[in-house]
Amino acid sequence: MTQKITARDVNVFYGDKQAIRNVSIDVDQEDVTAFIGPSGCGKSTFLRTLNRMNDTVASARVEGDIRLDGENIYSKDMDVVQLRARVGMVFQKPNPFPKSIYENVAYGPRIHGLANGKAELDGIVERSLSRAGLWTEVKDRLSDSGTALSGGQQQRLCIARAIAVDPEVILMDEPCSALDPIATARIEELIHDLRGRYAIVIVTHNMQQAARVSQKTAFFHLGELVEYGDTNNIFTNPREQRTTDYITGRYG
Numbered sequence: 001m002t003q004k005i006t007a008r009d010v011n012v013f014y015g016d017k018q019a020i021r022n023v024s025i026d027v028d029q030e031d032v033t034a035f036i037g038p039s040g041c042g043k044s045t046f047l048r049t050l051n052r053m054n055d056t057v058a059s060a061r062v063e064g065d066i067r068l069d070g071e072n073i074y075s076k077d078m079d080v081v082q083l084r085a086r087v088g089m090v091f092q093k094p095n096p097f098p099k100s101i102y103e104n105v106a107y108g109p110r111i112h113g114l115a116n117g118k119a120e121l122d123g124i125v126e127r128s129l130s131r132a133g134l135w136t137e138v139k140d141r142l143s144d145s146g147t148a149l150s151g152g153q154q155q156r157l158c159i160a161r162a163i164a165v166d167p168e169v170i171l172m173d174e175p176c177s178a179l180d181p182i183a184t185a186r187i188e189e190l191i192h193d194l195r196g197r198y199a200i201v202i203v204t205h206n207m208q209q210a211a212r213v214s215q216k217t218a219f220f221h222l223g224e225l226v227e228y229g230d231t232n233n234i235f236t237n238p239r240e241q242r243t244t245d246y247i248t249g250r251y252g
């Protein structure tokens with residue numbers, strides 16, 4: 001297993017309030033890793049440390065060591081725009097730009113200078129939409145607005161947008177929580193298809209979803225990483241009482 005991300009002794013504060021306590025974790029390249037835990041336990045906060053999205057929150061402070069392929073992502077030399085292309089993110093609520101489907105996907109490659117001319121850009125757009133499982137549905141209406149798509153299609157468009165800049169890691173923060181069961185199933189299938197090409201980390205409230213899509217599961221509680229291991233073990237044979245309590249529905 002190749003470790004794509006290594007995090008050591010990570011603490012996150014919002015002002016005086018500590019949201020993450022001494023979290024250390026390795027994220028494997030080949031796996032889908034799920035972050036689970038009750039509301040407010042810090043899953044999203046920790047996820048957002050992995051591409052420095054917390055930089056956008058004025059009160060947030062991150063301590064500790066987080067590396068992408070061994071490179072310290074909090075070092076002064078790190079180009080955050082570049083980092084967020086390498087570590088893409090998909091949010092809870094689909095958030096396409098109010099632009100055409102084509103532009104939603106083409107925007108990133110264009111600003112990162114990934115395409116040499118229109119034909120190459122067209123190729124990236126087609127490949128990204130195909131990988132996101134959306135191409136056949138939208139290929140005849142690429143100039144329609146991204147916001148006119150259904151919620152599930154919008155979320156796949158956001159995944160295509162992340163894919164378009166050729167990321168190494170995709171972070172997903174409850175990507176299905178605004179979607180119906182059919183759209184959810186499509187995203188879960190898509191996560192299966194994308195596995196291996198990208199390291200994927202998904203925050204989910206839904207334990208069945210974590211069990212279905214992930215190979216590794218991390219259980220967070222009150223800002224701590226209580227237990228981390230193979231998804232099968234976490235759900236069938238957890239080591240910690242707090243994990244047992246959570247997966248058997250005693251809280252959360």
Ligand SMILES: Nc1ncnc2c1ncn2[C@@H]1O[C@H](COP(=O)(O)OP(=O)(O)OP(=O)(O)O)[C@@H](O)[C@H]1O
Nearest residue numbers: 014019037038039040041042043044045046057059
């Ligand atoms: N921008 C912020 N400013 C201040 N406190 C915050 C901020 N964002 C999160 N918190 C606090 O940090 C803690 C962890 O929140 P976080 O959203 O990471 O948890 P979560 O496990 O993802 O929860 P949920 O599942 O409800 O989204 C909570 O106590 C929350 O109130």
